[in-house]
Amino acid sequence: MTDTEEIRLEPCEPGVLTPAELKTLFLFEKLTDEQLTWIAEHGCTVRVAAGNLVIREGDPAEAMFVLLSGTISLTRRVGQDDVVTTRTEQRGVYMGATNAYLRDDGVPRNYMASMRALSDSEFFMLSATDFGWLMREWFPMAIHLLEGLTLGLRNTQAAIGERQRLAALGALSAGLMHELNNPAAAASRATGALRQRVAAMRMKLGKLAAGKVAPDRLTALLELQEEVIERAAKAPALTAMQTADLEDELGDWMEERGVTAPWDVAPVFAQGNIDTECLSQIEARLASPELLDQAIHWIGYALETEQLMSDIEDATGRVSSLVLAAKRYSHLDRAAHQWIDVHPGLDSTLVMLAHKIGDVRVVKDYDRSLPQIPAHPAELNQVWTNLIDNAFQAMGGEGTLTVRTYREDERLVVSIGDTGPGMPPEIRKRVFEPFFTTKPVGEGTGLGLDISYRIVVNGHGGDLTVESQPGDTKFLVRLPISESPAA
Numbered sequence: 431m432t433d434t435e436e437i438r439l440e441p442c443e444p445g446v447l448t449p450a451e452l453k454t455l456f457l458f459e460k461l462t463d464e465q466l467t468w469i470a471e472h473g474c475t476v477r478v479a480a481g482n483l484v485i486r487e488g489d490p491a492e493a494m495f496v497l498l499s500g501t502i503s504l505t506r507r508v509g510q511d512d513v514v515t516t517r518t519e520q521r522g523v524y525m526g527a528t529n530a531y532l533r534d535d536g537v538p539r540n541y542m543a544s545m546r547a548l549s550d551s552e553f554f555m556l557s558a559t560d561f562g563w564l565m566r567e568w569f570p571m572a573i574h575l576l577e578g579l580t581l582g583l584r585n586t587q588a589a590i591g592e593r594q595r596l597a598a599l600g601a602l603s604a605g606l607m608h609e610l611n612n613p614a615a616a617a618s619r620a621t622g623a624l625r626q627r628v629a630a631m632r633m634k635l636g637k638l639a640a641g642k643v644a645p646d647r648l649t650a651l652l653e654l655q656e657e658v659i660e661r662a663a664k665a666p667a668l669t670a671m672q673t674a675d676l677e678d679e680l681g682d683w684m685e686e687r688g689v690t691a692p693w694d695v696a697p698v699f700a701q702g703n704i705d706t707e708c709l710s711q712i713e714a715r716l717a718s719p720e721l722l723d724q725a726i727h728w729i730g731y732a733l734e735t736e737q738l739m740s741d742i743e744d745a746t747g748r749v750s751s752l753v754l755a756a757k758r759y760s761h762l763d764r765a766a767h768q769w770i771d772v773h774p775g776l777d778s779t780l781v782m783l784a785h786k787i788g789d790v791r792v793v794k795d796y797d798r799s800l801p802q803i804p805a806h807p808a809e810l811n812q813v814w815t816n817l818i819d820n821a822f823q824a825m826g827g828e829g830t831l832t833v834r835t836y837r838e839d840e841r842l843v844v845s846i847g848d849t850g851p852g853m854p855p856e857i858r859k860r861v862f863e864p865f866f867t868t869k870p871v872g873e874g875t876g877l878g879l880d881i882s883y884r885i886v887v888n889g890h891g892g893d894l895t896v897e898s899q900p901g902d903t904k905f906l907v908r909l910p911i912s913e914s915p916a917a
């Protein structure tokens with residue numbers, strides 16, 4: 431590992447290379463004799479024995495190296511592994527402080543990669559200060575262009591990253607709005623209807639009180655009302671066909687007895703599964719035919735307001751659970767790094783993406799006995815969202831999404847499977863690259879899997895892989911179960 435390994439370079443020897451020899455290196459081939467002399471005087475030659483580290487990724491970039499002989503490898507740290515990016519024996523290749531000429535913007539420049547000598551090697555070395563000076567002094571125009579390129583690229587990337595986050599937030603709130611819209615509209619419709627019914631009940635009560643109804647009859651009526659409501663609440667739901675039949679029966683019964691507007695009230699009683707037998711009991715208990723019409727309407731209002739109130743309760747309950755899911759999703763309510771069960775995050779992601787499910791069948795195959803793992807829950811939710819979103823997009827509205835969790839040695843595995851067309855090997859190889867997308871311009875940024883990969887691999891010391899064939903694509907997230915130092 432390069433972390434702790436010491437770098438012991440032999441003393442650098444000045445004056446080994448003549449200006450003429452320097453000219454044979456492609457980097458210096460177009461320089462004037464005067465310039466070559468300056469470089470020969472300021473640089474030096476260093477020998478490194480096979481196996482030794484020459485520079486370490488992340489250390490301050492103090493020197494620029496040009497390979498004179500030998501074989502070297504460049505590695506970069508990805509998660510907990512060193513990934514070899516280059517292996518070369520080409521004379522003249524350069525590495526190290528190659529950015530030293532950039533305007534100092536307060537950000538310390540570090541080596542971007544580690545370099546190791548694989549065989550006994552020899553380098554020409556120039557300090558970052560000298561290299562920066564000669565570039566700025568001799569090639570001012572090139573520096574402007576290079577700065578434009580490097581800084582421009584960096585700004586573009588920052589702006590795109592910002593946009594991606596904004597777009598993600600936008601998509602999240604759009605999804606949430608979409609989900610909240612239905613119950614909110616339902617609640618507000620029911621509230622409007624409820625207001626009308628309550629007003630009508632006040633009127634009806636006035637009429638009942640003004641009529642010659644004995645107080646004990648009124649009490650009986652209120653008792654009946656409570657009984658009917660209770661009965662309606664407990665009654666099993668009827669099918670549409672049964673409800674229609676009941677409605678007819680009730681309407682006829684009311685019509686025979688001269689109840690006003692029987693076809694308006696009958697549906698209310700049918701909805702509450704109140705049959706003619708129950709109405710006959712009401713009739714008997716009232717023992718006054720002239721009161722029946724008033725009583726039926728009164729009880730009808732009571733039933734209706736009860737139904738409207740449970741509609742409102744239902745709708746607002748759904749709003750609350752959505753807000754709870756969103757809150758859990760963004761983890762405003764919890765600290766960043768903690769021991770978590772992965773399942774609530776998977777569930778709340780599915781709730782968040784409910785508007786994209788369409789006709790897709792969602793199968794959850796959870797191993798609930800899995801232990802808690804150390805993780806950043808909000809970041810993992812981003813991973814679930816990106817993977818599940820991709821799966822829905824791949825399936826285009828129909829198929830099966832399978833969310834599976836299981837244990838594999840010391841790893842917890844979350845598998846997101848879809849029955850979409852999958853990807854051919856040449857695409858599969860590239861899906862984790864930033865900005866790689868097969869979606870039309872404006873639809874995909876190609877950052878979803880790149881972000882997910884970095885969260886899983888760098889942030890959690892885990893692993894993200896894909897297996898794909900037509901009709902069966904699986905993204906596998908492996909997370910360490912025991913605490914790892916990098917997590």
Ligand SMILES: Nc1ncnc2c1ncn2[C@@H]1O[C@H](COP(=O)(O)OP(=O)(O)OP(=O)(O)O)[C@@H](O)[C@H]1O
Nearest residue numbers: 820821824852861867868869874875876877878879
């Ligand atoms: N489940 C999948 N089935 C088939 N192809 C997939 C699947 N998931 C990802 N891909 C491929 O990988 C590419 C990269 O995915 P990624 O999530 O990084 O970006 P994107 O989905 O194109 O864009 P964004 O995530 O920003 O909307 C996709 O364009 C698609 O070609």
Ligand SMILES: [Mg+2]
Nearest residue numbers: 816820878879
């Ligand atoms: Mg995506």
